[in-house]
Amino acid sequence: MTTAATLVRTPTAVQPVTFGRLVAAEWVKFRSLRSSWWALALAVAFFPMFAAMRSSSIAQIADEAPAGAFVGPVYVTSGLMLAQLVLCGLGVVVVTAEYRTGQIRSTLVAAPTRLPVLWAKLLVVVAVALATGLVGAVTGWVAAAPWFEAAGMSVDLSQPEHVRLMLGVPLYLAAMAALAYGIGAVLRSSAAGIATVLGLVFVVEPAFSYIPWQPLQSLAAYLPSAAGARLVTADAMGSVMSGSQSTMLGPWAGYAVLLGWVAAVLVVAAVLLRRRDA
Template structure:
């Protein structure tokens, strides 16, 4: 009789470990964002404000168009009537994008996978800006479609060959993306959903209007360089003004005002980056 030989031990196949790259971080953050139902509800709400308010505002002005001079109503202003409410939703989403991980403790796992930390901050920002740009474009198109039935009665139109009309329409997603990035920066600094949302909304809807209405010229001049007041110049019609609530700056041109807003965004993100490197998760 021959002795039974023990079967050779089988070695499990080794799984190749992929290095952490910025592209993979962006993909991971996109999975996190799109996996939440609340994200889709927020985006749907942000987009829905455009056609809803565009239809309401356009129908309202069509009733008084006979008493108004020709060209009194600028079509893109009414197409983008939902901008302010959409801004509320997207800024809240931007804050929660970063603060939710601190609330649940998931940020520790994220930073353990990417110990350099800063690429995580930029990956989240890239996903946020991309999503906001798409939402803004879809909202503008939806608002245009919803307002179109009243264009003839209101005596207005949207003409993409006019630089101002094109700026007003394309400025909406750019403005929304910049304000969302600013809110994201505040959230990364404060690490609290309630504090971040309150700071953003308080700055845009309380502090800026209050400064603009105080009859002191130096304060009003300073108010024109606050984020929303400066950035909203991009979506301001020379004839009708802007649909964005808050103070309006007449001292800045459209692109100069948007550049000031981007400066605020850069400052908030620099502070967030420094604190992310120095503070514990």
């Protein structure tokens, strides 16, 4: 016979919502979607595919070029641009998808101060982009290696420039994904966020650099992708310079400019998150 005593249940302790638990929750959200893994697999696949194609092409004309004309890491990381497209789109969707489904309300109820949610999502996006860029650079290296001897090039990690070019790939991708994430957090729309990121990188920046008006050409060197790309540009390929040819951005200075853009967008996203309704 069931007694009243047996019906008494031990109360379950409620765990406080900490930043670590928010990060863990965001990681669960991310890895639970098959689309996330397909996107990451596609981003990584671009590296070996383009590395092999470009390296094999270079091997066919290497005899006609002077020694040392080809910088190995440049060809190893040939898939960077397309990987950037995928990761930027992913960075936008990580935050905008919750606004589309309304799940953001539950998330903000669990963390009413709101800003820790923004930073937790950002940490997941940056970590994923870093890991993807690192894996992509390594797989590109492996895929291009069979043509190194014929092409007269190599990846020599004893050379600072080669180290910068290889490690610059995950750093650049992480910063661009963070920028896209911030734009998505500001706009709260997947379509608008992706269109804004792609428009900035592939329409606005090239237009500024090609329009024959010095102020726009000067500004072009300081736009996010153009400035950040200095980190993954070989010294032999030149520097990003203003239209007047008087201002030069070094690799790390250009990357610092990109990080400045990321910080500015995230500040706007944080202010709007605190002031607007979900």
